[in-house]
Amino acid sequence: MAVVKFVSFEGESTEVDVSPGVSLMQAAVNAGLDGIIGECGGSAMCATCHVYVDENDAHKFDAKTAPEAEMLECAVSPLKPTSRLGCQLVIRDDCDNITVYLPEYQQ
């Protein structure tokens, strides 16, 4: 079980327990967080689960694939080197604490 801290654009933090195998998008939607939409349900098709992963935690996820990188180009908030799609960030067995920052807008 990992503890993921979602930090909203306004700076408000919400900590969510996330089981291995679950994506950050799914975890955020299950927790009812407003800052992530996940409209396509996790197919990397909509760019509405855009997050900025804390630099110290970036290595805890698989690297970006080409389709994810292309879809990120469609995100409405600014793209940064730490930008990822939450639906592609799946918690690994050995994950502990992770922090991600949410963009101002998803849509």
Next chain:
Amino acid sequence: MNTPTLNRTVAPPDFVPQLDIDPFCDDFLTMPYPYHEQMREAGEAVWLTSYGLWAFTRYDHVKAGLSDWKNFISSAGVGLANFRTEKPFRPPSLILEADPPDHTKARAILSRILSPKVVQQIRGEFQVQADALIDRLVEKGEIDGIRELAKVYPLRVFPDTLGLAEDERETLLLYGDMVFNSFGPRNHVFQRSVERYEPVREWIMNKCQREALRPGGFGDQIYQAADAGEITHEEAPMLVRSFLSAGVDTTVNGIGNALYCFGQYPEQYDKLAAAPDMARQAFEETLRFESSVQTFFRTVNSDVEFAGVPMKENDKVLFFLAAANRDPRHWPNADVFDIGRKATGHMAFGTGIHGCVGQAVARLEGELILSALARKVKRIEITGTPTRRLNNTLRALESLPLRLIPH
């Protein structure tokens, strides 16, 4: 010639619930939901004796199965037929009836053409068309929601965007109707759609040629991808064909079903009319509640255990998207139409690598029609008995008499 005999499940193990349900009979296609419930409650995996296939109806298994493209392949057909032994009804689709790596290149091209960024660019024009159509219909008052609205809007905006001329657009629907029917058995529903399609087959296939497509439109962009060497020039019309099969009948029914939902549940329409900004979320709930695409098949690639049952290479597997969308294990009050819920994660567009590549366009069309209605129409009343158009895959209405009462 001998038909090759394939290793496949003839009878499942004793512990597997077996049901004698024909998911393509008229009764099922007319009102699928009680059958969905029966299958869902019978077990995680159910064997349908009617065709000798596996059925999955619970949300978790539909999602997991559709996501597992290695075990549940598409290249042997996403209908009842197994292309390993049966000749495909039409030349197989480069994207729908394909697996990686072939699938990947076609998918990349369509993803690019239909990306959310592109959808933002077409939004303005789609909005103008939606508003103009609803204005005309409000003026009229009494309308057929299918013939005058659900068919008209997608047939206006989508072929325009593809770059097609304006002639006889309703004819395009015959192709999608036939393709979605072909995923089922060769029953009377399928036969009738083939009879309607055959006379216009050549006309429709000519629409996939470069000269029929305005330079710069979505269709022409497929040919540009061929010019760039991403696919061959022989493959280009095949990929344009996918726009015509998957891009109109689906959204026509998505919008038609949404109108039907709101006609049946006026208190939900009141909520929408009071808050037009809910249109996008509301369309999502209509997709969950009355999914246009009800089912897709896959084929088991090699022996595998899934949902606690041993499945054999070549087994056909039927995933009920629409049943997953009403699984009470996943959705609280699953049988209640509630635009206030977060319907995110529904299976109406499928999921995984074969998840609908045009879903951003479909959502745009649905949202804009519902928001135009919400802004201009106070109440929607069903004024006559709606009739169904049976289809082996799609949930479709033939007519829906409505009265639109303006604000």
